[in-house]
Amino acid sequence: MEKETKKKVTIKPKKETKKKVTIKPKKETKKKETIKSKKEIKKKIVKKPIVEIKNLVKNYKKVTALDDFNLEIKEGEILGLLGPNGSGKTTCINCLLSLITFDKGMIKIFDKEMSPEAYDIKSKIGVIFQDVAVFNELTVLENIDYFCGLYISDHKLRKQYVEEAVKFVGLEEFLKFRPKQLSGGLLRRLNIACGIAHKPSLIFFDEPTVGVDPQSRNKILEGIKELNKKGATILYTTHYMEEVEQLCDRIVIIDKGKEIANGSKQELKEKIKIGEKVTIEVLEINPEQYKKISKIKNILDIEQIGNTINIVFKNGNHNLDTLIDLLKAEDIKYERFFSERPTLNDVFLEMTGKELRD
Ligand SMILES: Nc1ncnc2c1ncn2[C@@H]1O[C@H](COP(=O)(O)OP(=O)(O)O)[C@@H](O)[C@H]1O
Numbered sequence: 001m002e003k004e005t006k007k008k009v010t011i012k013p014k015k016e017t018k019k020k021v022t023i024k025p026k027k028e029t030k031k032k033e034t035i036k037s038k039k040e041i042k043k044k045i046v047k048k049p050i051v052e053i054k055n056l057v058k059n060y061k062k063v064t065a066l067d068d069f070n071l072e073i074k075e076g077e078i079l080g081l082l083g084p085n086g087s088g089k090t091t092c093i094n095c096l097l098s099l100i101t102f103d104k105g106m107i108k109i110f111d112k113e114m115s116p117e118a119y120d121i122k123s124k125i126g127v128i129f130q131d132v133a134v135f136n137e138l139t140v141l142e143n144i145d146y147f148c149g150l151y152i153s154d155h156k157l158r159k160q161y162v163e164e165a166v167k168f169v170g171l172e173e174f175l176k177f178r179p180k181q182l183s184g185g186l187l188r189r190l191n192i193a194c195g196i197a198h199k200p201s202l203i204f205f206d207e208p209t210v211g212v213d214p215q216s217r218n219k220i221l222e223g224i225k226e227l228n229k230k231g232a233t234i235l236y237t238t239h240y241m242e243e244v245e246q247l248c249d250r251i252v253i254i255d256k257g258k259e260i261a262n263g264s265k266q267e268l269k270e271k272i273k274i275g276e277k278v279t280i281e282v283l284e285i286n287p288e289q290y291k292k293i294s295k296i297k298n299i300l301d302i303e304q305i306g307n308t309i310n311i312v313f314k315n316g317n318h319n320l321d322t323l324i325d326l327l328k329a330e331d332i333k334y335e336r337f338f339s340e341r342p343t344l345n346d347v348f349l350e351m352t353g354k355e356l357r358d
């Protein structure tokens with residue numbers, strides 16, 4: 001009898017403990033989650049500007065490269081500066097770094113006025129120049145070590161940072177190569193490693209993917225996202241709209257040294273008239289039917305090239321439904337039908353009257 005009682009006693013507490021153990025963590029995790037998300041929300045609200053450019057004017061003799069230009073980059077964001085060749089992107093970066101003087105305006109970085117002697121600010125900035133800037137006499141490893149050494153004097157720490165940078169850009173197998181022995185894409189990756197090895201919290205990328213193969217291009221873009229996830233604030237300049245769409249939280253479009261638009265890609269696209277562009281490849285269509293289509297509400301532009309009909313709609317709720325209903329009612333057979341949202345090129349086109357890439 002005694003033995004049996006003992007058994008019962010030992011079993012009960014085990015069950016209770018198990019229950020407690022499973023209940024407690026659940027409650028705790030929930031609490032932590034809600035606290036975290038509140039913190040995250042707060043972080044998003046109090047994002048402060050790390051870079052402030054106000055009313056910047058830069059003239060090169062007769063050319064006005066920046067014309068009353070304003071820019072703000074908030075902590076933790078990837079800001080895309082999108083503009084065609086010659087619009088002033090590199091000039092903007094050179095002004096930010098105090099590499100060139102400017103005629104009017106003000107630049108603040110980390111809440112301090114930028115100047116050529118502001119080494120405390122410069123030490124927190126990484127820059128990847130449009131024209132690859134490395135030493136041809138040095139190997140891949142020596143180049144990265146040299147640039148990192150400009151900021152990090154501790155030998156052990158520098159070694160670690162250099163190794164991390166090599167790994168980050170995937171140049172492990174090319175350490176002893178000289179820049180001239182590298183392909184265009186690998187050279188760009190070396191250029192990036194040299195710019196980020198000292199772990200800057202603010203990084204300027206000036207068209208880092210020009211002339212780069214698709215594989216290196218993807219690696220570069222993924223790498224930038226990773227740097228941003230680790231906390232770096234990024235300014236990314238390019239004339240490729242696809243890149244800013246893929247990468248950037250906010251986009252500033254620049255033309256002839258002036259800001260022409262500013263917002264998320266969604267916001268920018270909502271600023272223009274175009275809602276969607278539809279292409280239909282019909283098997284057959286008569287002029288009467290084409291006329292009926294062209295009278296559909298919200299059409300901004302329509303053209304027929306052979307069997308292809310291109311339609312540009314302005315924003316509207318039932319554009320596609322109306323079009324499909326009409327095709328059915330008229331028994332117009334088609335092989336292909338596709339619809340595209342407007343691109344940033346459409347935004348640029350509507351605001352400046354010219355193509356982003358000319
Ligand atoms: N050192 C310079 N001397 C004279 N004009 C320049 C110089 N650098 C740039 N420019 C001119 O300033 C304008 C902006 O150039 P840039 O900033 O290089 O544009 P982006 O980087 O967008 O291609 C262009 O018209 C360019 O020709």
Ligand SMILES: [Mg+2]
Pocket residue numbers: 089090091130206207
């Ligand atoms: Mg440039």
